[in-house]
Amino acid sequence: MKRTLGTGLAVVLLLGVVTAIVLGQGSGEQAQLQTVRGVIGSEKLAFFADQRVRDVFAKHGLKVEVDPAGSRQIATATDLNSYDFAFPSSAPAAEKIQRDRKAARTYAPFSSPMVVATFDPVVDLLTKAGVVKTGPGYQTFDVQAYLELAAKGTRWDQLPGNTAYPARKNLLVTTTDPRDSNSAAMYLAITSFVANGGVVSSQDAEAKVLPAVSKLFLDQGYTQSSTEGPFEDYLSAGMGKTPLVLAYEAQFVDRVVRGDSSVRPDMKLLYPAPTVLSKHTLVPLRETGDRVGQLLQSDAELGRLAATFGFRTADPRHFNDMTKEKNLTVPQTIVDVVEPPAHETLERMLEAIAKQY
Amino acid sequence: MIRRLVPAVAVVALLAGCSDSTDPDRPVGDAAPGTLRVLAGSELADLQPILDEAAKATGISVKFSFTGTIEGAEKVASGAAEQGFDAVWFSSNRYLELVPEAQKRLGTPAKVMSSPVVLGLPAEKVKELGWDGRRVGWAEIAEAAGAQKFTYGMTDPSASNSGFSALVGVAAALSGSGSALDAARIDAVAPQLEQFFSAQKLSAGSSGWLSEAHARRATGEDPGAEVDGLINYESVLLSMPQPLTLVYPSDGVVTADYPLTLLTSASSEAREAHQKLSDHLRSADVQRKIMETTHRRPAVPQVQLDGRFAVRDLVELPFPGSQSAVDGLITTYFDRLRRPSRTLYVLDTSGSMQGDRIDGLRQALVGLTGADESLAGKFSRFHGREQVTLLPFSSSARPALKYEVPQDDPRPVLDQIRTTATSLDASGGTAIYSSLRGGYAVLRQQIDADPDRFTSIVLMTDGENTGSEGITDFQLFHQSLTPDLKGIPIFPVLFGESATAEMEQVAKMSGGKVFDARSRSLSAAFKEIRGYQ
Structure with missing residues (x-):
């Protein structure tokens, strides 16, 4: 008893000293912090706004200020001159910026696979329909089988034996608007790969796949412009409104980590086979921006924090530790991952779809 | 909205x-x-x-x-x-x-x-329809409506979101394709949609007024024919003093978020x-x-729905993906799907209307012939199949000018109305009530020939009555009318030196509503009234 108390006291004392040192450092450095400005895909806004993340950057003498923007917008429309780095959520967008700005290198400190979030009854239905399959340790969403159902304009109530969700609407994954959003572009990367039987890399292939992939967007009618929209509907309005929603794995994991009970037990993640990774890629535009890239890539604390926001980190340990700690059942590795088409190809297809609205 | x-x-x-x-x-x-x-x-x-x-x-x-x-x-x-x-x-x-x-x-x-747009009906009606304790789809609802097994009120889709949501919902559900609507799909289900809208007996520019009018008709406070149910937000239907039974179509709804x-x-x-x-x-x-x-x-998943929400998981119907599809649907609703309107404009062209005022009146009418190119203006023009009667008056009523806008090629008739409107002149006295009384003779004839229309009267005057018949005479006259005429709502427009109290009285006795154009243009007031016609 006595001994325990003694140790406890020592810890408190030690903590006090450490706190004093950290605080001392913090206030000393406050004045010398160098401001770095970045334009980032909005999915990472919460990460950069987090006080713990700011503290790590401050320890390295940096104050990072960010403006959120759509990843496609960052690549094409945003005036990048006032920024030290650009941090879009996809590799094709980063490629284009790197080329335009002649950046020497890029950093891909974290990524997140595209997933389809759904509900138990829908998993059962789609398993019977041959769309959901048991993969290597996780359930997959067979994109080929899905495209076949979608091509026929299948409605939910036309699935044989469907009493769980007999909705009189088309069996479609809810996405965002292909005219605005990165996640919709990633979805196009997946579906065009499958429709073409490989990465679309020629105008012939574009023409070949466009009718089928356009339908996946157009038949949804109105779609929201930010990925948060349909995912929030999935969480709050449930299966009736959004039986299948395209999301970043990070969105789902982030909610589970938060533990705010918004993810209910009947909510399930499916990994499209194949899927693509949304590779959050930082393009340094100035020296200070490069330092942010280095830190994100190599700093263990930032890696751990990124994992708590649901991102898969360059060093997979952080993500894996976090999932173990939180008892999360997500696959450590996803096997069936394909590359998105080149930026120009993706843009051309998106524009061709936009014209049909 | x-x-x-x-x-x-x-x-x-x-x-x-x-x-x-x-x-x-x-x-x-x-x-x-x-x-x-x-x-x-x-x-x-x-x-x-x-x-x-x-x-x-x-x-x-x-x-x-x-x-x-x-x-x-x-x-x-x-x-x-x-x-x-x-x-x-x-x-x-x-x-x-x-x-x-x-x-x-x-x-x-x-x-x-969030709140879905659903159908509310009296409990006994739901039982009578055999919908007690089971879910029904829009097709079955449309069929019952087409057979006049129930009637309902709904807001104007161009003025109010609840009507707009209902229109999109029923069209999407009936189209059966399950995906977003386009013009061809709307055409394909037009006959069913016409059936559904044939039971709509009450329209309004606002969700709030719609429920109030429904309640007043139910108690007999308004002379209009009683309407069974309402299409409105779940939230509005749940807060009505005489609660209706909510019918949640099994094939889906459109939800406000x-x-x-x-x-x-x-x-x-x-x-x-x-x-x-x-x-x-x-x-x-x-x-x-x-x-x-x-x-x-x-809106957040952490808060559980409580017992008042009888149906929790609602299927959300797809919403059109382009403005042209939505605009097309609204235009089709007015020109083709809903019961056509019959509108009588009793218009003050007395001496006091000279100058800016008569000019404002001309513009207001011309705006309704399609000259107003704003988004809202587009939908408030006189619709296909609409019967429009202009009854200008001064010391006495002038001859009634009657028009019927064709469904397919409305332009020539709209142009005629425009020509008439621009040639309105102001002189003489203000015989409000004898002129209004005269309007009923016109409506009597029209109703006898073709009873199934939304019929309403707009009364626009800028001053006190100078005719020999007063409000009391009109009240007696109104009380003596047959139910079909008595139930026609009058929408008085306050303008200039209108006799506010009298106009309120006219609106009340007929189940109508007063619109104020004293602090805005007559055009704005006329446009707003379109939602109630």
Whole structure:
């Protein structure tokens, strides 16, 4: 008893000293912090706004200020001159910026696979329909089988034996608007790969796949412009409104980590086979921006924090530790991952779809 | 949503502590710290107690100015909204996002609550229809409506979101393709849609007035024929004093989700205010309170629906993906799907109308012939199949000028109305009531020939009655009318030196509603009345 108390006291004392040192450092450095400005895909806004993340950057003498923007917008429309780095959520967008700005290198400190979030009854239905399959340790969403159902304009109530969700609407994954959003572009990367039987890399292939992939967007009618929209509907309005929603794995994991009970037990993640990774890629535009890239890539604390926001980190340990700690059942590795088409190809297809609205 | 401008302006003035600002672009004043200036649908007015508490908790107070969805979209698209507002708050952003010029001006949305648009019917009617204890789809509802097994009221889809949602929902569900609507799909289900809308016996420009009129007709306070049910927000139907049984179509609904949406032009102070307020409104306790006091569904998954919501998981029907599809659907509704209108305009052309006033009247009528090219104006023109009668009067009624707008090629008849309107002249006295009485003779003939129409009277006068028949004579006359004529609502327009009390009385005895054009143009008032015709 006595001994325990003694140790406890020592810890408190030690903590006090450490706190004093950290605080001392913090206030000393406050004045010398160098401001770095970045334009980032909005999915990472919460990460950069987090006080713990700011503290790590401050320890390295940096104050990072960010403006959120759509990843496609960052690549094409945003005036990048006032920024030290650009941090879009996809590799094709980063490629284009790197080329335009002649950046020497890029950093891909974290990524997140595209997933389809759904509900138990829908998993059962789609398993019977041959769309959901048991993969290597996780359930997959067979994109080929899905495209076949979608091509026929299948409605939910036309699935044989469907009493769980007999909705009189088309069996479609809810996405965002292909005219605005990165996640919709990633979805196009997946579906065009499958429709073409490989990465679309020629105008012939574009023409070949466009009718089928356009339908996946157009038949949804109105779609929201930010990925948060349909995912929030999935969480709050449930299966009736959004039986299948395209999301970043990070969105789902982030909610589970938060533990705010918004993810209910009947909510399930499916990994499209194949899927693509949304590779959050930082393009340094100035020296200070490069330092942010280095830190994100190599700093263990930032890696751990990124994992708590649901991102898969360059060093997979952080993500894996976090999932173990939180008892999360997500696959450590996803096997069936394909590359998105080149930026120009993706843009051309998106524009061709936009014209049909 | 709703364009009841007068109460809206009054509310705004109250909220603003009676501001002196009369700048039409800045109805709620300049940007100020701790204030969020919001262009909103008027149905948000019931959130005031929640917002008052929010102001105490967060230091952010909301100043509302109310408008309709389509008018609001127009203001956002033109950039006018940016001049005087930091945010917009309508029942949904769907229409706004379909207008490219509006879409690019919308910033971060925060969904605050939701409410589906459903059908409410008296319990005994539901039993009679055999819908007790089982779910029915839109097709079955349309069939029963077509067989006149029940009647209902619904708002004008171009003026109010609940009617708009119902129209999109029933069209999407009946089209059966399950995917978003386009013109060909609408054509294919037009006969079924006509059936469904044949049972619509009451229209209104606002959800609130619709429920009130429904209740007044049920008690006999209004002379109009009783209407069984209502298509309205679940929240409105749940808060009615005589609750209706809610019918949730099994194949789906369209739901309002009330996103409080920042405009991209907002200052960083306004951004912070928006964030703070959104966080507060979306916190679990406030969400629960919104559910309890307004009967709307919470927007965050942490708050469970309570027992008042009989059906929890609602299928959401797809919404069209382009403005042209939506506009096409609304136009088809007016020109083809709904019961056609019969509208009688009793118009003061006395000497006091000379000058600007008669000019304003001409413009107001010309606007309804398709000259108004604004989004809202497009839908308020005289519709295909509509019977329009102009009855100008001064010391006595002039000859009635009757028109019927063809469904397919409306232009020539609209041009004739325009020519007539531009040649209206002002002279003589103001024989209001004998002229109004004369109007019923015209309607009698028209109803005998073709009874199944939305029939209404607009009475526009700018001053006191100078004729020998007074309001009392008219009241006696009105009481003696047959039920079909007595139930025709009269919509008096206050203008110039109108006798306000008498006009109120005329509206009340006929189950109509007064519209004020004293502080705005006659055009604006005439356009607003279109929602009730």
